[in-house]
Amino acid sequence: RYGIGMACSFFEGYLTHVLPSDGARFVGFAENIAIYEANQGVVFPVKKLFIIITKSMYCPPDLKQFNKPNRTDLARLEACESLSDVEKDVAGVKNRTYRNSAYKIHRPGSDPVYLAAECATPLHTLHLVLQKRALFEELKNIDVEEVVNDFCTMLRSIISKSHDCHDKCELVYFDNTNPDLNLADVLLDKIRELE
Amino acid sequence: RYGIGMACSFFEGYLTHVLPSDGARFVGFAENIAIYEANQGVVFPVKKLFIIITKSMYCPPDLKQFNKPNRTDLARLEACESLSDVEKDVAGVKNRTYRNSAYKIHRPGSDPVYLAAECATPLHTLHLVLQKRALFEELKNIDVEEVVNDFCTMLRSIISKSHDCHDKCELVYFDNTNPDLNLADVLLDKIRELE
Numbered sequence: 074r075y076g077i078g079m080a081c082s083f084f085e086g087y088l089t090h091v092l093p094s095d096g097a098r099f100v101g102f103a104e105n106i107a108i109y110e111a112n113q114g115v116v117f118p119v120k121k122l123f124i125i126i127t128k129s130m131y132c133p134p135d136l137k138q139f140n141k142p143n144r145t146d147l148a149r150l151e152a153c154e155s156l157s158d159v160e161k162d163v164a165g166v167k168n169r170t171y172r173n174s175a176y177k178i179h180r181p182g183s184d185p186v187y188l189a190a191e192c193a194t195p196l197h198t199l200h201l202v203l204q205k206r207a208l209f210e211e212l213k214n215i216d217v218e219e220v221v222n223d224f225c226t227m228l229r230s231i232i233s234k235s236h237d238c239h240d241k242c243e244l245v246y247f248d249n250t251n252p253d254l255n256l257a258d259v260l261l262d263k264i265r266e267l268e
Numbered sequence: 269r270y271g272i273g274m275a276c277s278f279f280e281g282y283l284t285h286v287l288p289s290d291g292a293r294f295v296g297f298a299e300n301i302a303i304y305e306a307n308q309g310v311v312f313p314v315k316k317l318f319i320i321i322t323k324s325m326y327c328p329p330d331l332k333q334f335n336k337p338n339r340t341d342l343a344r345l346e347a348c349e350s351l352s353d354v355e356k357d358v359a360g361v362k363n364r365t366y367r368n369s370a371y372k373i374h375r376p377g378s379d380p381v382y383l384a385a386e387c388a389t390p391l392h393t394l395h396l397v398l399q400k401r402a403l404f405e406e407l408k409n410i411d412v413e414e415v416v417n418d419f420c421t422m423l424r425s426i427i428s429k430s431h432d433c434h435d436k437c438e439l440v441y442f443d444n445t446n447p448d449l450n451l452a453d454v455l456l457d458k459i460r461e462l463e
Protein backbone atom coordinates (compact mmCIF):
# COMPACT_ATOMS: atom_id res chain seq x y z
CA ARG A 74 0.00 0.00 0.00
CA TYR A 75 1.46 3.21 -1.28
CA GLY A 76 1.09 5.41 1.82
CA ILE A 77 2.80 2.83 4.03
CA GLY A 78 5.82 2.49 1.72
CA MET A 79 6.11 6.28 1.40
CA ALA A 80 6.13 6.72 5.20
CA CYS A 81 8.89 4.11 5.59
CA SER A 82 11.11 5.67 2.93
CA PHE A 83 10.46 9.21 4.24
CA PHE A 84 11.54 8.09 7.71
CA GLU A 85 14.52 5.94 6.72
CA GLY A 86 15.71 8.03 3.74
CA TYR A 87 15.31 11.44 5.35
CA LEU A 88 14.23 11.86 8.97
CA THR A 89 17.04 9.56 10.18
CA HIS A 90 19.52 11.88 8.43
CA VAL A 91 18.24 15.24 9.73
CA LEU A 92 16.84 14.54 13.20
CA PRO A 93 19.27 12.50 15.31
CA SER A 94 22.94 13.22 15.90
CA ASP A 95 25.13 10.97 13.73
CA GLY A 96 27.79 10.81 16.43
CA ALA A 97 30.22 12.53 14.04
CA ARG A 98 29.70 15.56 11.80
CA PHE A 99 26.04 16.26 12.59
CA VAL A 100 24.91 17.39 16.04
CA GLY A 101 21.20 16.63 15.69
CA PHE A 102 18.14 18.72 14.98
CA ALA A 103 17.56 20.46 18.32
CA GLU A 104 21.24 21.43 18.46
CA ASN A 105 21.07 22.64 14.85
CA ILE A 106 18.22 24.94 15.91
CA ALA A 107 20.21 26.09 18.98
CA ILE A 108 23.15 27.02 16.74
CA TYR A 109 20.80 28.95 14.43
CA GLU A 110 19.22 30.77 17.39
CA ALA A 111 22.66 31.83 18.61
CA ASN A 112 23.85 32.98 15.16
CA GLN A 113 20.66 34.78 14.18
CA GLY A 114 19.68 36.10 17.62
CA VAL A 115 16.21 34.56 17.53
CA VAL A 116 14.26 32.06 19.63
CA PHE A 117 12.31 28.99 18.47
CA PRO A 118 9.68 28.25 21.14
CA VAL A 119 9.50 24.65 19.86
CA LYS A 120 12.78 23.11 18.69
CA LYS A 121 11.26 20.39 16.51
CA LEU A 122 10.70 19.89 12.79
CA PHE A 123 7.06 20.56 11.87
CA ILE A 124 6.02 18.27 9.02
CA ILE A 125 2.89 19.54 7.29
CA ILE A 126 0.57 17.01 5.68
CA THR A 127 -2.02 18.57 3.40
CA LYS A 128 -5.38 17.02 2.66
CA SER A 129 -5.06 17.29 -1.12
CA MET A 130 -1.32 16.43 -1.10
CA TYR A 131 -0.61 19.71 -2.88
CA CYS A 132 2.48 21.43 -1.44
CA PRO A 133 3.59 24.84 -2.72
CA PRO A 134 7.32 25.52 -3.16
CA ASP A 135 7.22 28.11 -0.32
CA LEU A 136 4.88 27.91 2.68
CA LYS A 137 4.06 31.62 2.26
CA GLN A 138 1.79 30.52 -0.58
CA PHE A 139 -0.64 29.27 2.07
CA ASN A 140 -1.04 32.83 3.45
CA LYS A 141 -4.36 34.59 2.82
CA PRO A 142 -3.77 37.43 0.32
CA ASN A 143 -4.77 40.95 1.44
CA ARG A 144 -5.43 39.91 5.05
CA THR A 145 -3.06 41.99 7.20
CA ASP A 146 -5.23 41.06 10.20
CA LEU A 147 -4.09 37.43 9.96
CA ALA A 148 -0.84 35.69 10.90
CA ARG A 149 1.38 34.90 7.90
CA LEU A 150 4.47 32.82 7.15
CA GLU A 151 7.74 34.13 5.76
CA ALA A 152 10.81 32.02 4.92
CA CYS A 153 14.09 32.88 6.69
CA GLU A 154 17.62 31.68 6.17
CA SER A 155 17.82 27.88 6.27
CA LEU A 156 19.27 25.79 9.09
CA SER A 157 22.82 24.42 8.55
CA ASP A 158 23.12 21.69 5.96
CA VAL A 159 23.69 18.03 6.75
CA GLU A 160 26.13 16.52 4.22
CA LYS A 161 26.89 12.84 3.83
CA ASP A 162 27.80 10.26 1.18
CA VAL A 163 24.65 8.27 0.35
CA ALA A 164 24.30 5.44 -2.21
CA GLY A 165 27.16 6.68 -4.40
CA VAL A 166 26.18 10.36 -4.21
CA LYS A 167 29.11 12.21 -2.58
CA ASN A 168 28.17 14.91 -0.06
CA ARG A 169 24.44 14.67 -0.60
CA THR A 170 22.89 17.72 1.08
CA TYR A 171 19.89 17.72 3.43
CA ARG A 172 18.59 21.17 4.29
CA ASN A 173 15.70 22.26 6.54
CA SER A 174 13.94 25.60 6.30
CA ALA A 175 13.24 28.11 9.04
CA TYR A 176 10.14 30.26 8.82
CA LYS A 177 8.85 33.12 10.90
CA ILE A 178 5.20 33.68 11.57
CA HIS A 179 4.34 37.38 11.60
CA ARG A 180 1.52 38.11 14.03
CA PRO A 181 -0.39 41.39 13.86
CA GLY A 182 0.47 43.42 17.00
CA SER A 183 2.82 40.77 18.40
CA ASP A 184 6.41 39.49 18.04
CA PRO A 185 7.14 36.99 15.25
CA VAL A 186 7.40 33.29 16.13
CA TYR A 187 10.14 31.13 14.59
CA LEU A 188 9.89 27.48 13.61
CA ALA A 189 11.41 24.84 11.34
CA ALA A 190 8.73 23.58 8.95
CA GLU A 191 8.14 21.94 5.60
CA CYS A 192 5.60 19.78 3.82
CA ALA A 193 5.85 16.00 3.64
CA THR A 194 7.60 15.79 0.29
CA PRO A 195 6.57 12.25 -0.68
CA LEU A 196 2.94 13.41 -0.78
CA HIS A 197 3.91 16.30 -3.02
CA THR A 198 5.71 13.90 -5.37
CA LEU A 199 2.69 11.58 -5.47
CA HIS A 200 0.47 14.60 -6.18
CA LEU A 201 2.65 15.35 -9.24
CA VAL A 202 2.69 11.69 -10.29
CA LEU A 203 -1.12 11.52 -10.24
CA GLN A 204 -1.27 14.54 -12.57
CA LYS A 205 0.77 12.76 -15.24
CA ARG A 206 -1.61 9.97 -16.17
CA ALA A 207 0.12 9.01 -19.40
CA LEU A 208 3.50 8.38 -17.78
CA PHE A 209 2.14 6.70 -14.66
CA GLU A 210 -0.89 4.72 -15.80
CA GLU A 211 -0.20 1.93 -13.34
CA LEU A 212 -1.03 4.25 -10.42
CA LYS A 213 -4.26 5.78 -11.70
CA ASN A 214 -6.54 3.87 -9.31
CA ILE A 215 -4.99 5.33 -6.17
CA ASP A 216 -7.35 6.69 -3.51
CA VAL A 217 -5.83 9.97 -2.26
CA GLU A 218 -7.65 9.92 1.08
CA GLU A 219 -6.47 6.35 1.81
CA VAL A 220 -2.86 7.18 0.87
CA VAL A 221 -2.76 10.28 3.11
CA ASN A 222 -4.34 8.36 6.01
CA ASP A 223 -1.96 5.41 5.61
CA PHE A 224 1.02 7.79 5.35
CA CYS A 225 0.08 9.67 8.53
CA THR A 226 -0.78 6.58 10.55
CA MET A 227 2.35 4.71 9.51
CA LEU A 228 4.61 7.72 10.00
CA ARG A 229 3.21 8.44 13.48
CA SER A 230 3.71 4.78 14.38
CA ILE A 231 7.33 4.66 13.16
CA ILE A 232 8.23 7.96 14.84
CA SER A 233 6.71 6.93 18.17
CA LYS A 234 8.76 3.70 18.15
CA SER A 235 11.99 5.48 17.19
CA HIS A 236 14.19 6.30 20.14
CA ASP A 237 16.21 8.76 18.02
CA CYS A 238 13.39 10.66 16.38
CA HIS A 239 10.19 10.52 18.43
CA ASP A 240 10.71 13.77 20.33
CA LYS A 241 12.23 15.71 17.42
CA CYS A 242 9.34 16.28 15.01
CA GLU A 243 5.61 17.03 14.93
CA LEU A 244 3.16 16.00 12.24
CA VAL A 245 0.64 18.74 11.44
CA TYR A 246 -2.40 17.80 9.39
CA PHE A 247 -3.67 20.80 7.41
CA ASP A 248 -6.91 20.80 5.43
CA ASN A 249 -5.74 23.04 2.60
CA THR A 250 -9.09 22.58 0.83
CA ASN A 251 -10.88 24.55 3.59
CA PRO A 252 -10.64 28.28 2.72
CA ASP A 253 -11.43 29.26 6.34
CA LEU A 254 -8.18 27.73 7.65
CA ASN A 255 -4.92 29.70 7.80
CA LEU A 256 -1.77 27.53 8.04
CA ALA A 257 0.09 30.19 10.05
CA ASP A 258 -2.66 30.06 12.71
CA VAL A 259 -2.80 26.25 12.69
CA LEU A 260 0.96 26.26 13.39
CA LEU A 261 0.65 28.90 16.13
CA ASP A 262 -2.00 26.76 17.86
CA LYS A 263 0.25 23.71 17.62
CA ILE A 264 3.18 25.68 19.07
CA ARG A 265 1.08 26.93 22.02
CA GLU A 266 0.00 23.34 22.67
CA LEU A 267 3.63 22.17 22.75
CA GLU A 268 5.36 25.07 24.49
CA ARG B 269 3.21 -2.76 -5.65
CA TYR B 270 6.22 -1.29 -3.94
CA GLY B 271 8.70 -1.28 -6.84
CA ILE B 272 6.24 0.46 -9.14
CA GLY B 273 5.53 3.28 -6.66
CA MET B 274 9.27 3.72 -5.99
CA ALA B 275 10.02 4.06 -9.71
CA CYS B 276 7.30 6.72 -10.14
CA SER B 277 8.48 8.79 -7.19
CA PHE B 278 12.16 8.42 -8.19
CA PHE B 279 11.31 9.74 -11.63
CA GLU B 280 8.92 12.52 -10.61
CA GLY B 281 10.66 13.55 -7.36
CA TYR B 282 14.23 13.42 -8.62
CA LEU B 283 15.03 12.68 -12.28
CA THR B 284 12.72 15.49 -13.47
CA HIS B 285 14.75 17.91 -11.31
CA VAL B 286 18.26 16.90 -12.43
CA LEU B 287 17.91 15.77 -16.04
CA PRO B 288 15.92 18.26 -18.13
CA SER B 289 16.50 22.01 -18.34
CA ASP B 290 13.96 23.91 -16.21
CA GLY B 291 13.89 26.79 -18.68
CA ALA B 292 15.28 29.08 -15.96
CA ARG B 293 18.13 28.50 -13.52
CA PHE B 294 19.08 24.97 -14.54
CA VAL B 295 20.54 24.18 -17.97
CA GLY B 296 19.96 20.42 -17.98
CA PHE B 297 22.17 17.41 -17.35
CA ALA B 298 24.18 17.20 -20.57
CA GLU B 299 24.95 20.92 -20.34
CA ASN B 300 25.87 20.51 -16.66
CA ILE B 301 28.40 17.88 -17.75
CA ALA B 302 29.70 20.16 -20.54
CA ILE B 303 30.28 22.96 -18.00
CA TYR B 304 32.13 20.50 -15.74
CA GLU B 305 34.27 19.27 -18.65
CA ALA B 306 35.26 22.85 -19.50
CA ASN B 307 36.06 23.79 -15.87
CA GLN B 308 37.95 20.62 -15.01
CA GLY B 309 39.60 20.00 -18.40
CA VAL B 310 38.23 16.46 -18.73
CA VAL B 311 36.02 14.58 -21.16
CA PHE B 312 32.97 12.40 -20.44
CA PRO B 313 32.59 9.99 -23.38
CA VAL B 314 28.92 9.52 -22.42
CA LYS B 315 27.11 12.61 -21.11
CA LYS B 316 24.31 10.79 -19.29
CA LEU B 317 23.55 9.89 -15.68
CA PHE B 318 24.35 6.22 -15.01
CA ILE B 319 21.89 4.84 -12.46
CA ILE B 320 23.17 1.64 -10.88
CA ILE B 321 20.67 -0.93 -9.69
CA THR B 322 22.17 -3.62 -7.49
CA LYS B 323 20.75 -7.11 -7.14
CA SER B 324 20.70 -7.06 -3.33
CA MET B 325 19.65 -3.38 -3.15
CA TYR B 326 22.74 -2.65 -1.04
CA CYS B 327 24.39 0.64 -2.10
CA PRO B 328 27.64 1.79 -0.44
CA PRO B 329 28.09 5.50 0.34
CA ASP B 330 30.89 5.72 -2.26
CA LEU B 331 31.05 3.63 -5.44
CA LYS B 332 34.75 2.96 -4.77
CA GLN B 333 33.53 0.41 -2.22
CA PHE B 334 32.64 -1.86 -5.15
CA ASN B 335 36.31 -1.97 -6.26
CA LYS B 336 38.19 -5.25 -5.75
CA PRO B 337 40.80 -4.74 -3.00
CA ASN B 338 44.44 -5.48 -3.89
CA ARG B 339 43.71 -5.89 -7.62
CA THR B 340 45.85 -3.24 -9.39
CA ASP B 341 45.28 -5.21 -12.62
CA LEU B 342 41.57 -4.26 -12.61
CA ALA B 343 39.74 -1.02 -13.43
CA ARG B 344 38.62 0.90 -10.35
CA LEU B 345 36.32 3.83 -9.52
CA GLU B 346 37.33 7.02 -7.75
CA ALA B 347 35.02 9.91 -6.86
CA CYS B 348 35.83 13.35 -8.28
CA GLU B 349 34.38 16.76 -7.56
CA SER B 350 30.61 16.79 -7.97
CA LEU B 351 28.66 18.39 -10.81
CA SER B 352 27.07 21.79 -10.10
CA ASP B 353 24.12 21.71 -7.74
CA VAL B 354 20.52 22.16 -8.78
CA GLU B 355 18.70 24.31 -6.20
CA LYS B 356 14.98 24.88 -6.05
CA ASP B 357 12.16 25.48 -3.57
CA VAL B 358 10.27 22.19 -3.18
CA ALA B 359 7.26 21.56 -0.91
CA GLY B 360 8.20 24.25 1.60
CA VAL B 361 11.91 23.41 1.65
CA LYS B 362 13.74 26.55 0.43
CA ASN B 363 16.66 25.92 -1.92
CA ARG B 364 16.54 22.13 -1.70
CA THR B 365 19.79 20.88 -3.24
CA TYR B 366 20.12 18.09 -5.80
CA ARG B 367 23.68 17.02 -6.49
CA ASN B 368 25.14 14.44 -8.87
CA SER B 369 28.55 12.84 -8.51
CA ALA B 370 31.30 12.48 -11.09
CA TYR B 371 33.59 9.48 -10.93
CA LYS B 372 36.68 8.52 -12.86
CA ILE B 373 37.46 4.96 -13.78
CA HIS B 374 41.21 4.28 -13.56
CA ARG B 375 42.28 1.71 -16.14
CA PRO B 376 45.64 -0.05 -15.84
CA GLY B 377 47.84 1.15 -18.70
CA SER B 378 45.20 3.49 -20.14
CA ASP B 379 43.71 6.96 -19.62
CA PRO B 380 40.97 7.34 -17.01
CA VAL B 381 37.34 7.51 -18.16
CA TYR B 382 34.92 10.03 -16.59
CA LEU B 383 31.21 9.52 -15.94
CA ALA B 384 28.32 10.70 -13.79
CA ALA B 385 27.04 7.78 -11.73
CA GLU B 386 25.15 6.85 -8.57
CA CYS B 387 23.00 4.08 -7.20
CA ALA B 388 19.20 4.13 -7.34
CA THR B 389 18.57 5.68 -3.93
CA PRO B 390 15.03 4.31 -3.34
CA LEU B 391 16.43 0.77 -3.42
CA HIS B 392 19.08 1.73 -0.88
CA THR B 393 16.42 3.23 1.38
CA LEU B 394 14.26 0.12 1.08
CA HIS B 395 17.33 -2.01 1.87
CA LEU B 396 17.73 -0.07 5.14
CA VAL B 397 14.00 -0.27 5.87
CA LEU B 398 14.03 -4.08 5.53
CA GLN B 399 16.87 -4.27 8.06
CA LYS B 400 14.78 -2.57 10.75
CA ARG B 401 12.06 -5.14 11.25
CA ALA B 402 10.77 -3.73 14.51
CA LEU B 403 10.10 -0.27 13.09
CA PHE B 404 8.74 -1.42 9.75
CA GLU B 405 6.83 -4.62 10.49
CA GLU B 406 4.22 -3.88 7.85
CA LEU B 407 6.78 -4.36 5.08
CA LYS B 408 8.37 -7.62 6.25
CA ASN B 409 6.78 -9.78 3.56
CA ILE B 410 8.39 -7.93 0.68
CA ASP B 411 10.07 -10.02 -2.03
CA VAL B 412 13.35 -8.25 -2.90
CA GLU B 413 13.67 -9.80 -6.36
CA GLU B 414 10.12 -8.76 -7.29
CA VAL B 415 10.67 -5.20 -6.02
CA VAL B 416 13.92 -4.77 -7.97
CA ASN B 417 12.34 -6.21 -11.15
CA ASP B 418 9.23 -4.02 -10.83
CA PHE B 419 11.40 -0.96 -10.13
CA CYS B 420 13.60 -1.54 -13.21
CA THR B 421 10.75 -2.39 -15.54
CA MET B 422 8.61 0.55 -14.45
CA LEU B 423 11.51 3.01 -14.48
CA ARG B 424 12.61 1.93 -17.98
CA SER B 425 9.02 2.33 -19.17
CA ILE B 426 8.61 5.83 -17.68
CA ILE B 427 11.98 7.03 -18.97
CA SER B 428 11.32 5.75 -22.49
CA LYS B 429 7.99 7.64 -22.60
CA SER B 430 9.49 10.86 -21.21
CA HIS B 431 10.43 13.35 -23.87
CA ASP B 432 12.60 15.29 -21.41
CA CYS B 433 14.51 12.42 -19.85
CA HIS B 434 14.69 9.41 -22.13
CA ASP B 435 18.06 10.26 -23.69
CA LYS B 436 19.67 11.62 -20.52
CA CYS B 437 20.20 8.56 -18.32
CA GLU B 438 21.16 4.88 -18.48
CA LEU B 439 20.04 2.15 -16.10
CA VAL B 440 22.85 -0.29 -15.25
CA TYR B 441 21.91 -3.52 -13.52
CA PHE B 442 24.79 -4.82 -11.41
CA ASP B 443 24.82 -8.21 -9.70
CA ASN B 444 26.76 -7.17 -6.63
CA THR B 445 26.34 -10.67 -5.16
CA ASN B 446 28.61 -12.13 -7.87
CA PRO B 447 32.23 -11.79 -6.69
CA ASP B 448 33.53 -12.22 -10.27
CA LEU B 449 31.94 -8.98 -11.44
CA ASN B 450 33.75 -5.63 -11.17
CA LEU B 451 31.43 -2.58 -11.36
CA ALA B 452 34.14 -0.42 -12.97
CA ASP B 453 34.37 -2.95 -15.84
CA VAL B 454 30.59 -3.27 -16.16
CA LEU B 455 30.45 0.55 -16.54
CA LEU B 456 33.32 0.59 -19.07
CA ASP B 457 31.47 -2.01 -21.18
CA LYS B 458 28.31 0.07 -21.01
CA ILE B 459 30.21 3.21 -22.06
CA ARG B 460 31.80 1.42 -25.04
CA GLU B 461 28.34 0.22 -26.10
CA LEU B 462 26.99 3.79 -25.97
CA GLU B 463 29.92 5.81 -27.32
Ligand SMILES: Nc1nc(=O)c2ncn([C@@H]3O[C@@H]4COP(=O)(O)O[C@H]5[C@@H](O)[C@H](n6cnc7c(N)ncnc76)O[C@@H]5COP(=O)(O)O[C@@H]3[C@@H]4O)c2[nH]1
Pocket residue numbers: 082083086087166169170171172193194195198274277278279280281282361364365366367386389390393
Ligand atom coordinates in the same frame (compact mmCIF):
# COMPACT_ATOMS: atom_id res chain seq x y z
N1 LIG C 1 20.22 10.41 -5.36
C1 LIG C 1 19.23 11.22 -4.94
N2 LIG C 1 19.56 12.51 -4.65
C2 LIG C 1 18.62 13.39 -4.24
O1 LIG C 1 18.93 14.56 -3.98
C3 LIG C 1 17.25 12.92 -4.11
N3 LIG C 1 16.08 13.52 -3.74
C4 LIG C 1 15.14 12.58 -3.83
N4 LIG C 1 15.67 11.41 -4.24
C5 LIG C 1 14.94 10.17 -4.43
O2 LIG C 1 13.86 10.40 -5.34
C6 LIG C 1 12.62 9.84 -4.84
C7 LIG C 1 11.59 10.89 -4.65
O3 LIG C 1 12.01 11.85 -3.72
P1 LIG C 1 11.00 12.60 -2.73
O4 LIG C 1 11.56 13.95 -2.52
O5 LIG C 1 9.60 12.52 -3.22
O6 LIG C 1 11.03 11.68 -1.39
C8 LIG C 1 12.04 11.86 -0.47
C9 LIG C 1 11.71 13.06 0.39
O7 LIG C 1 10.35 13.04 0.79
C10 LIG C 1 12.57 12.85 1.58
N5 LIG C 1 13.84 13.53 1.33
C11 LIG C 1 14.98 12.97 0.92
N6 LIG C 1 15.94 13.91 0.82
C12 LIG C 1 15.35 15.09 1.14
C13 LIG C 1 15.81 16.45 1.23
N7 LIG C 1 17.07 16.81 0.94
N8 LIG C 1 14.92 17.41 1.60
C14 LIG C 1 13.66 17.08 1.89
N9 LIG C 1 13.16 15.82 1.83
C15 LIG C 1 14.01 14.85 1.46
O8 LIG C 1 12.75 11.45 1.72
C16 LIG C 1 12.12 10.77 0.62
C17 LIG C 1 12.95 9.55 0.23
O9 LIG C 1 14.22 9.96 -0.20
P2 LIG C 1 15.29 8.95 -0.88
O10 LIG C 1 15.17 7.58 -0.33
O11 LIG C 1 16.63 9.58 -0.73
O12 LIG C 1 14.99 8.84 -2.41
C18 LIG C 1 14.26 9.76 -3.13
C19 LIG C 1 12.96 9.12 -3.57
O13 LIG C 1 13.15 7.77 -3.90
C20 LIG C 1 16.97 11.58 -4.44
N10 LIG C 1 17.94 10.72 -4.83
